[in-house]
Amino acid sequence: MISRFILGHRTEMLKKLEAILAEPLEGMGFSLVDIEFQPQGREGAIVRLFVDRDSGIDIGGCTEASRLASSLLDVEDPIQGAYKLEVSSPGLDRRLATAVEIDAALGSRVQLRLVKGNERRNLTGKLMARNDESLEIEEGSEKTSVPLERIQRMNLIYDFGG
Helix, strand or coil: CCCCECCCCCCHHHHHHHHHHHHHHHHCCCEEEEEEEEEEECCEEEEEEEEECCCCCCHHHHHHHHHHHHHHHHHHCCCCCCEEEEEECCCCCCECCEHHHHHHCCCCEEEEEECCCCCCCEEEEEEEEECCCEEEEEECCEEEEEEHHHEEEEEECCCCCC
């Protein structure tokens, strides 16, 4: 399976979880926005799913997605030992990780967290363009091309219109 996620480091476990969960969730009308996996927590591993629907997501939708994901994970059993499953809305400052979501956010303000390197670690600006290798971000009058592999995380900055 080819990952729909183009941002963030995708471990083998994240790829496995995506392969198990994405299509069944989509079949139930959900969009899998992102996945987090922490292998060690106080009570075992933690799996966080961020889901949405075209009509928006509420607590009932999160509960429905959680039940489906839980049953799929019980059958496939990809995680050794105990784990905690958390399902939530991506929120107003939603994380952007797929090509579809990034393209939908073109023209919006975003905040990027970059992987460690010799250059700066955070970047905030207007998302101007995306191609297969990079994003173009406009900060004031300057445009910066950021390689996709340097982007650890990107969030939408919600504009309240004020």
